[in-house]
Amino acid sequence: MPVxxxxxFRKLTVPSIGRRRVTTQVVATTTALCAGxxxxxxxxxxxxxxxxxxxxxxxxxxxxxxPGEQQAPAPAPAAAAPNAPTAEPVAFPFPEPPRPTTVRxxxxxxxxxxxxxxxxxxxxxxxxxQMGAPIKSVTDGVVIExxxxxxxxxWVRVQQDDGTVGVYGHMQDILAQVGQxxxxxDVIATVGARGQSTGPHLxxxxxxxxxxxxxxxPWFAARGMDVNNFPG
Numbered sequence: 001m002p003v004x005x006x007x008x009f010r011k012l013t014v015p016s017i018g019r020r021r022v023t024t025q026v027v028a029t030t031t032a033l034c035a036g037x038x039x040x041x042x043x044x045x046x047x048x049x050x051x052x053x054x055x056x057x058x059x060x061x062x063x064x065x066x067p068g069e070q071q072a073p074a075p076a077p078a079a080a081a082p083n084a085p086t087a088e089p090v091a092f093p094f095p096e097p098p099r100p101t102t103v104r105x106x107x108x109x110x111x112x113x114x115x116x117x118x119x120x121x122x123x124x125x126x127x128x129x130q131m132g133a134p135i136k137s138v139t140d141g142v143v144i145e146x147x148x149x150x151x152x153x154x155w156v157r158v159q160q161d162d163g164t165v166g167v168y169g170h171m172q173d174i175l176a177q178v179g180q181x182x183x184x185x186d187v188i189a190t191v192g193a194r195g196q197s198t199g200p201h202l203x204x205x206x207x208x209x210x211x212x213x214x215x216x217x218p219w220f221a222a223r224g225m226d227v228n229n230f231p232g
Contacts, residue, residue: 153194
C-alpha cells in the first residue's frame with residue numbers, strides 16, 4: 001500500500017478501499033459467529049427433544065419400594081351393581097307319575113262278599129277296617145249324596161268315572177259334601193259301625209245304571225285290582 005507523507009497540519013487519510021475491506025471482514029466474522037451460535041442452540045434443542053420422551057417413559061414406571069416403608073394397597077375391584085341380574089338355575093321338567101284310577105277304599109281285608117247271607121241279599125262287600133280308619137274314594141267322581149240312610153246309619157254316594165255309583169255305608173264321620181269333586185284316593189269318610197252293623201267296617205256297593213247292584217269284586221278285577229288279595 002503506498003504511503004503518503006503528511007504535510008504540516010494535514011490529517012492522515014486512509015483510503016476508503018481499506019475501510020470497506022475491514023468492514024467486510026468484520027461483518028463476515030460476525031455472521032459466522034452468529035451462525036455457529038444458531039447451530040449450537042439448534043443442537044441443544046434437538047437433544048432436549050430426544051431426552052424428554054425417555055424421561056417421561058422412565059417416570060411412568062413404579063418407584064422402587066424403600067425398605068421399611070409400607071406400600072399402599074392395590075385398589076379393590078369394583079363391586080357388582082346391586083340390581084345386576086343373577087343367573088337362574090335351569091329347571092328340567094320331570095313328568096308327574098300317573099295317578100291310579102282305582103284304589104282300595106279301606107286298607108283292610110274283605111270280611112264278607114257279595115250274595116246271599118243269613119237268608120238275605122248282601123248287595124256289596126265288607127272291609128273289616130278299624131274304627132276311625134280313613135275311607136277313600138275308589139275312583140274319580142262327584143259326591144251326589146252324603147248323610148243319613150236307612151240301614152246304613154250314614155252313607156256317601158259317589159258318581160264314579162265310568163258312570164256307576166259307589167255306595168259307602170256305616171261310616172262314623174262324613175268328610176265330603178254333595179257336589180264335591182273327588183279323585184281316586186281322596187278321603188271322604190271314616191270307618192264306623194252305625195246302622196245295622198255288628199262292628200266297625202265299610203260296606204261298599206256298585207250300582208250299574210243298566211244292571212242294578214252288581215258284585216264289586218269282578219268290577220274291581222276289570223279295573224286291574226284283585227280286591228280279595230290284601231297283603232296286610
